[in-house]
Amino acid sequence: MKRQPTSNLCFLCGKDNPHGLKLVWYNNEESQTVSADFSIPEYYRSYPGVVHGGIIAAILDETSGRATLLSGDFDNLMVTLKLEVIYKKVTPTDTPLKAVGRVLKGTKKRAQVQADIILPDASISATATALVYQMPQEYQNRWGEEKQEWDRTKML
Numbered sequence: 001m002k003r004q005p006t007s008n009l010c011f012l013c014g015k016d017n018p019h020g021l022k023l024v025w026y027n028n029e030e031s032q033t034v035s036a037d038f039s040i041p042e043y044y045r046s047y048p049g050v051v052h053g054g055i056i057a058a059i060l061d062e063t064s065g066r067a068t069l070l071s072g073d074f075d076n077l078m079v080t081l082k083l084e085v086i087y088k089k090v091t092p093t094d095t096p097l098k099a100v101g102r103v104l105k106g107t108k109k110r111a112q113v114q115a116d117i118i119l120p121d122a123s124i125s126a127t128a129t130a131l132v133y134q135m136p137q138e139y140q141n142r143w144g145e146e147k148q149e150w151d152r153t154k155m156l
Contacts (some may be wrong), residue, residue: 001035002026004025005074006022021040032103034101035100036098036099037098038096038098040093040095045093056085056117056126059117060115061130063101066101067103076108077135082130083128083130084128086127088123089119099116106132110131110132111131111132111133
């Protein structure tokens, strides 16, 4: 499996964000999925021992969107137009978790994607479907050093 690049200050993957989760996603070409293994510390909780739903939604959003990068072409990076999250079970803090994302259908400009949070017993705690689209060029032009970081760390 090949590692996807990370950002500098992204809340989820930013290696330089002192408050971020520092998640790392890997491409699995055989299963056509992306995945990240992680654990969420207690300070990202809602209730004691329970990961805040907003944190779960953010991880699902990022994971589903990263599925568009399976080809290794990071110019395919898209942003979310619509996200629907279904919380099926409580997601516990300080517990090994896995996020898995896949493209359901799509083109180079737009895609329907899905992601799941998987608990240690292999059950799904939350799932999301999203519509993502290619970011307008005017916003891509603002990436500056972030684009350089992604280019530098392509498929480690």
